[in-house]
Amino acid sequence: MFLKIVKNDFIRNKIVTMTVFVFITMAVILAASAINNIANLIQGMSDLQESAVPSDITVMHAGEYDQAEIDQFTDQYSDHIAMQETMFLQNIDGSNIHFGQNQTMAGTIQDISFVVQNKEFDFILDLDNEKLDVKEGKVAVPIYFMEQHDLKIGDTITVKSGGYEKEFAISDYARDFEMNSSLTSSKRFVINQNDYDEMLELQGGELEYLIEFKLNENGDSAAVQTAYIEAGLPANGPIIGGKIFTMFNAMSDMAVAIVIIFISILLIVIASLCIRLTFLATIDEDIREIGVMKAMGISKKDIKKVYLNKYRVISVAAGIIGYLLSFAAVNLLNGNMRLYISSDLSGGLKYVLSLIAPLLVYFMIVMYCQRILKSIDKISAVEALRSDIMERGKNRKYSFPLLKNKFLSTNIYMGMRDVWKRFKLYRLLFVIFIVCTFIVILPLNIYNTMNSPEFSTYMGIGKHDMRIDLRRTDSITEDFIKLQEELKNDSDIEKFAAYITSSYQVKNAEGSWDYINIEIGDYSVFPLKYLEGRAPEGEGEISLSFANAAIDGLNKKVGDEVTVRAGDEEQTLSVTGIYQDITNGGKTAKAHTSLGVNEEAVLWYIVSMDMAQGVDIREKMDYYQNAYDSAQVNDIKEYTGQTLGNIIEQMSLIVIGGIVIAVIIAVLITAQFLRMLLSKDMSQIAIMRSMGLTSKNIQHQYMAGTMMVLILGIIVGVLASNYLGEFLVSMAMSSMGAAKIELINVAWQTWLLCPLVLIVVVGFTISVCCKVTAEDDLSVVLRS
Template sequence: MFFKIVKNDFKRTKIITTAVFVFITMAVILAASAINNIANLIQSMSELQERAVPADITQMHSGEFDQAGIDQFTEKHRENIAMQETMVLLTLDGRHIHFGKNQTMSGTVQDISFVVQNEKFDFILNLDNEKLEVMEGEVAVPIYFMQYYDLKIGETITVKNGDYEKEFVISDYARDYEMNSSLTSSKRFVVNQVDYDEMRKFQVGEIEYLIEFKLNENGDSLAVQTAYIEAGLPANGPAIDGKIFLVFNALSDTAVAMVIILISILLIIISFLCIRLTFLATIDEDIREIGVMKAIGISKMEISKVYLNKYRMMSVLAGTIGYLLSFAIVNLINGNMKLYISSDLSGNLKYVLSLIAPIMFYFMIVMYCKKVLKRIDKISVVEALRSNIMERGKNRKYSFPLQKNKWFSTNIYMGLRDVWIRRKLYRLLFLIFIVCTFIIILPINLYNTMNSPKFSTYMGIEKSDIRIDFRKTDTITEDFNKLLEEIKNDSEIVKNAAYVTSSYQIKNTEDSWDYINIEIGDFSIFPLEYLEGRAPKAEGEISLSYANASKDALNKRVGDEVIVKVNGKEKTLRVTGIYQDITNGGKTAKADASLEINKEAVLWYIVSMDVAPGVDIHEKMNDYQNTYDSAQVNDIKEYTQQTLGNIIEQMYTMVLGGIAIAVMIIVLITVLFLRMLLSKDMSQIAIMRSMGLTSKNISHQYLAGTLTVLVFGIIFGAFASSYLGEILVSIAMTFMGAAKIELINVAWQTWLLCPLALIVIVGITIFVSCKVAVKDDLSVTLR
């Protein structure tokens, strides 16, 4: 019998049932996709680590090098070190690499190195996660450059440097565990040993070293790094813990998963509101039937089962469909993962874990349904049979009389009046509109923030028109000094600042020595925004990045002191400020120009400048690039986009996805809400029509009321995305070294385009829904 009742209920409420069913399916799809994405990421990272065998400690070095000392150190610390390998890099400027039609890679912010495959560990893989083997005359190009320059297998690149010129055929793409991410500033091209030896013979590029250690299973990484420093071994460059590569590789896909999970949580909240709306509509329609069932002795539990079984069946079916469709949807969001981490996402783990979403959703829906259905217990037989007569008008009799309206047309006034009288009912719709606006605007604001030149401040980079980087070359110091002299005589440059980054030793919380990159210069010209304190501007002052100042690093606050070893002498510096930086693992520092430059460990030179009003920035950049072809000349926006390219692309996908999801939700909920509202007001609508009001007049009343709720929902949602959104994004970015993100809010997008689009969509939905409902046969309704 109950199955028949449920079946009849499905037939009677096709629109409501279909809307709720689609909505639950969509919620399960997103939740399962997020879990699937995380499962894929875990599996893929595990496989990539297993195949690539990355180093646990990587010490970068340029300058004199003695492998014998490294070998002795390795043997001495065999209790911690399993293997050691040194990779020799031939580092070239991008201008020496030609491709396509007279194009070069001179505009890249990445350091380019040519290497041969390692023998023991830290293997560079192909797209099948197999160890790369490159034949003579061929080259494997990093995935980053394959995407950025649209390089294809079978095409050629030509290396030109001095007397050396050779054409290489692109035979494969290089999946590099340590240098995959755009956040790492170096990329490795893999060539054959014969070609590599020839390049070394012709002295193509600067020689740099990656001194790598693979630890035993229980090896102490900190002990090895401390012992390495105390042994005075080659360390003219940053030391990198292998864990940071894991973070960099997983970052963009983790960001996508976090956004999807956030949307899934919001969808779960909306689904509860949706179910509540559905039950209110259904119970209101069936109020007399409930009274009859109670009158003939059917228990409250049995009556509740009639409605509960419907949603049990719907949850099972929607959950199953959502679960299956999630595997198709996840392919749309894990393209970056397939390219950078693993092309083979086999295994059963993701299928098992994805079941969590539909199962969890089922139990949450059933529990919530039981809670909502408790209102049936409160309905007496008399109330149920008399509800249509007694309830209507009880609370409306003397509220907002029509004769007091002086400002609005009658239809608009009646719509606004209805919202105020039934504000508890409209409150549900108001909350849903807030959430949907949040889902749309937060990803847009996040995308605009990451795509803005201002985002450079979260990378520890001062905002300027042009940034010129000088990396390791034979003429680096000469070119740097020449540029500074030229800028002094350039009337088109209104202000400039020079910065030198060197590697120093710094005393950590364990009273042992670590390495730290300190940038020296005048930081008052292009100031950063500091979380605490200010920039260093006097002798003996230093500012630390958030990651360096945190408890698990140096554990310093503004006013504390740090001890730095400068050219063999210890120097005490006072911390004046803490800033945000997501580059180099987030661990950097800035000191006043009075601090001595560690000439033996200079990493790079940077010159930032602003041009005069009216000067063409790109033309000025081209002039400097042509004059200093060994330099990297970029505007800050281009620098940011190259560094955060993958994440920005992923966020763009999230923007489109968020808009699509929010629009679907708004349409479904609006239809569902109006269906409930119109069923409650059926007799009232019939009376208005019998008094001469047209269906158009009645539709305008509902349109005015619902759009008013929408406008207020958009306003609150926009503010929530700006303020609450900043908190959520900052929490997510804290582990990367940015603890306070200020989202960029583009006014015409937030306050004009998005509201206008939502108003049009909701307006059309209301018009269509009302047009169908208010044209029913009057005689049937009145009867």
């Protein structure tokens, strides 16, 4: 019997049932896709790590070194260290790598190195996660550059550096566990040993070393790093732990998964509100039937089961379909993962974990339905048979009389008056419009923030027009001095500031020594926004990045002291400020020039500048790129775009998806709400029509009321995106080194374009829904 009642209810309420079904299905698809994506990421990262065997500690060094000392250190700490290998890198400037029609890789923010495959660990892989074996005359190009310059296997690149010139045919994509991500500032091209020896002999590139350690299962990474530093072994570059590479590899896909899970949670909320809306309409229509069933002696449990079974069936069906469709939907999300992490994502883990989504959604919907159905317990058989049962307890006082309306048209006034008098009913629609706006605006604001020049403040650099990075060459110091002199005499340059970053030793919270990258320069020219305190302005002052100041870093606050060592000289510096920085693992620092440059461990020279008004930035960039061959010249937007890379591309897909989902929600919910509202108001509409009001007059009343709710929902939704959205994004980004994100709000998008789309879509839906009702037979309605 119950199945027959459920079947008849499906037939009677096709539109409502399909609306709820669509939302539950969409929620399951998104939730299962996100979980599927996370499962793929776990499996892919595991496979990549197993094949690549990445190092646990990587020391970057340029200059002389003694391998015998490193071997002796490895033997001394053999209880921690399983293997040690030193990779030789020949650094080639991007302007010396030619491809296509006279194109070069000049302008890239990445340090480009040519290497030979390692023998013991830290292998560079092909797209099948097999160890690369590059033949003579061939080269394996990092995925980052294959994508950025649209290179294909079979294309050629030519290296021209000093007296060296050679053409290489691209044989493979290079998947590099340690340097895959755009957030790492180096990329490795793999060539054959013979080609490498020829390049080395002709001094094609500048030598640099990666001194790498693979630890035993119980090896202590911190203890080995401390011992390495205290032994005074070569390390004029940063020392990087393996966990940072894992985080960088997973970051973009994990960020996408988190956003999708958040949207799916909002969809579950909407599905729940939709069910509540349906129950209000259904119970209102079936109130007499409920009274009859109670009078016949049918128990409250059995009556509730009639309504509950319907949503159990919907949840099960939507869960199964959503679960199956999620495997097709996830292919739209994991293209980046298939390229950078693993081409084969066919493991069984995702099938098991993805089941969490439909099961969770089912239990949430059923529990919510049971909660709503408690209202049936309060209805007695006698009350249910009275025609005014659903009006009990309502305030009958007449407010906003029509006679007092002096400014608005009658129809608009009556529509807005209806919203005020029945706000409890309209608040469901209000909440849903807020959620729709939130789904559109938050991803859009995140995308705009990442694309904005102002995002540089989260990368530890002040806002400016252009920057020049000088690479390590024999003439780097002379070039740095010459560049500053030229900028002083260049009338096109409004202002500039020079910065030098060196590696220093710093005493950590445990009292042992770590390495830290410290930049010195004048921070008043391009000021940063500080979370706390200010920039270092005087002798003995330093500011720390958020990640460096955190408990798992140096554990310092503004006013604390930091001990820094360069060579044999120690200095105690006072912390004046804490800033945000997502680069270099989030652990950087800035000090007053009185600290001095650690000449033995200079990492890079940077000059930031602003152009005078009317100057063509692109033309000026080309000039300085040609004048300084070893320099890397970028405008700040290009710099942030290259650093964030595919994270921005992934976010653009979420923006499009959010708009599509919001439009579908707005249409379906508005249609369902109006169907419920018009059903409740059927007799009232009939009376208005019998008094001479046209269908257009009635339509305008509902249009005015619903549009007022929509506009209020849009306003609250935009404000929630700006303030609550900032809080949520800041929470997610704090692990990367940015604890307070200020989202960029493009006014014409958030206050004009997106609201206009929602207004047009909702307005069209209202006009269609109200038109159908206006054609009902008056005599039938009035008799009922």
